[in-house]
Amino acid sequence: MTSATRQAAPANGRRLILFGAFDRHNFGDLLLARCAAAGARSEIVFVGLAARDLHAADGFRTLALADAIAAYGNEDADFVHVGGELLTTTAWEAAVMLQPPADVPRIVALHDRNADARAAWAQSVLGTARRIPYVVAREALPARWRTHFRAVGGVAFDALTAAERNEVLGALQGATTLGVRDSTTLNALRHAGLAPDLQPDPAAATSGLFRTTIRQRGRGGEIAALHARLRSWIAVQLGAEWGDDATLDRVARSLLSASDARDGGIALFRAGLAPWHDDRDTLQRLADRLGANAPLAILESPRVLDICALLAGAHAYVGTSLHGWIVANAFGVPARCLVRSAADKAARYTDTWCKVPRQWRTPDDEPLFPPEISG
Structure with a gap:
């Protein structure tokens, strides 16, 4: 990112960074970004796993996470995980959903039957080894950033592998605020020792x-x-x-x-x-x-x-x-x-x-x- 595209420092001292699956076309995820941005009183940066421009679909221009860290890592910021089933979207799923639809049959044919091949391909596409890539731990972000989870879902949390669950729980434990949108996710995280709030989906x-x-x-x-x-x-x-x-x-x-x-x-x-x-x-x-x-x-x-x-x-x-x-x-x-x-x-x-x-x-x-x- 060049200095010309970097936003000015926020007037209130903390930048708002919205992170989610609004780097691809899905009605719910793009709407969630709009709802999260509505009424915000600080400068907003939209971040996904990939740099995309979805203005043509009433979405936003997203930065890849690494670019956002490079641009704003020295600022105070609130890094907000925005809605959706972020807690259970695997790296394989996320990487496939970022591809051109015409390419997906070939990708699935090459990797779908081999878990190691899927993981390696997803890591190469996403540039991260996180198993659940739309969940980012506070320790993986700049020191002056705080993490938040706003009305996120994870109804399939108990079906994740042990490694995937541990990765998610580690990130949630370090969050400043934690809200989930359904009782199934609420109960699963309570059973794991966390105390999330129950919040309606922002699109409501x-x-x-x-x-x-x-x-x-x-x-x-x-x-x-x-x-x-x-x-x-x-x-x-x-x-x-x-x-x-x-x-x-x-x-x-x-x-x-x-x-x-x-x-x-x-x-x-x-x-x-x-x-x-x-x-x-x-x-x-x-x-x-x-x-x-x-x-x-x-x-x-x-x-x-x-x-x-x-x-x-x-x-x-x-x-x-x-x-x-x-x-x-x-x-x-x-x-x-x-x-x-x-x-x-x-x-x-x-x-x-x-x-x-x-x-x-x-x-x-x-x-x-x-x-x-x-x-």
Whole structure:
């Protein structure tokens, strides 16, 4: 980093450094960065595992961690781990999700069956030997920096290897503040001897933070065109892992029934363009099944605020994206997460914060959508 790109020293004496998975396209992670930055009173630096510029998706320009340390290591700073399942994202997962999607099949074919090869490749990509790379111990940072964990998740913490758990616990023990977003992570860390706070996901504040901006976004571009085309819509998103033919057939049948009952349309969108998130082909195959039987639109925009406007303007949301549910819920839109089991992160989060279940499991003998969505 050159001195010309380095930000001036913060007026209040402590720089705010936000660290998270907003170095790749995922609706939730990019939104978390915006929520964490909103109302900040100090200079902000956005840091990830890689240097990226996601302004085109309503994200931010991120510095790689090593560059941030080189630029700001002599300053007082608060290094904040921002939301998401940071406590259990492995180096292999993180490294793959930073790759161009077209390269992933080749990478997986080369390394997926060999744990040592995966670890070596991930270390070469990320430039760190940390097993859980989005978790950084205070001792690994400049002496004048403090570490914080803000509403982070780790529902699969107990499934990590002993080495991975020890690495995470060592970093958490040195943190100035520690907040987690679900009771499963809370209980796992309490069992390990820590005392985290339970905090809602920062995206739950989306309506209060950005309502005016989101309304403005809804009056232009693709969202305005969608309003002109559809009188009302169910916002629908599916992760790539839900893309098998039987599941798509079932989702399509349920969507057509729900759309007919509400005399409305269906708006499909992707919540993540990074590898192992959402797949355009899955969306198109679902659209093909819906055919001409319901008013239909596909939101092509990857922009975070466009997706927020789509959700805020919907009469219902159904999808596998937890942050789709969080944002819809924030705007009072009836919403359900589709989950495979009670162990899914969405199930654990919604079970933590809702008095009645807000996710919808899908055994074959139950309807796919609950009454408030389907009728």
